């Protein structure tokens with residue numbers, strides 16, 4: 001979340017456009033489509049850019065997040081539904097899987113070391129959990145004082161959590177997943193917010209390994225290429241446990 005070492009790829013020269021470059025697919029996991037039929041989903045909702053969503057997945061349920069228009073970052077937090085203090089741990093997840101990106105087969109671990117959800121289908125290939133969620137503070141540091149009042153994911157997380165009323169508070173907003181967001185890690189260890197590798201209709205599916213609370217901010221960021229400078233809606237589908 002500090003952002004101090006992140007070179008936001010705002011202007012052309014520093015941006016490694018993520019769509020067609022030869023090296024872009026490096027670190028991309030295999031792409032596997034789902035056989036699940038949207039007609040059988042028990043939840044089918046569209047989340048506009050800048051809006052939030054919160055819901056519980058019973059163990060065995062599957063959540064699909066669809067990047068309807070492409071190049072959209074979907075900031076997401078996970079919690080054990082029965083113990084919100086046992087939340088998603090980015091550092092444990094990356095250490096245990098031995099790689100810096102999330103993709104097919106990634107097990108998203110809680111602080112207790114056991115998975116909350118696993119990625120069981122993916123047509124994007126790479127998802128970020130290093131770049132953090134945008135905030136008013138980080139926007140000011142990166143993009144200038146004039147961005148202070150622009151909407152940011154941490155606002156959406158907090159607003160959605162408080163409106164839900166289930167006991168989450170600001171202190172529960174820790175390191176998150178950015179589905180579809182492209183944050184390449186260079187050989188010298190630098191991070192960059194780059195143009196996306198997703199495209200219209202690509203999706204990721206998450207299997208709940210236990211009863212899991214999911215909190216989403218569909219990112220409104222306009223100051224870096226993570227949303228292609230044009231935040232767009234996503235679609236959520238949930239299937240019950242088989």
Ligand SMILES: [Zn+2]
Pocket residue numbers: 075133134152153154219220221
């Ligand atoms: Zn954001």
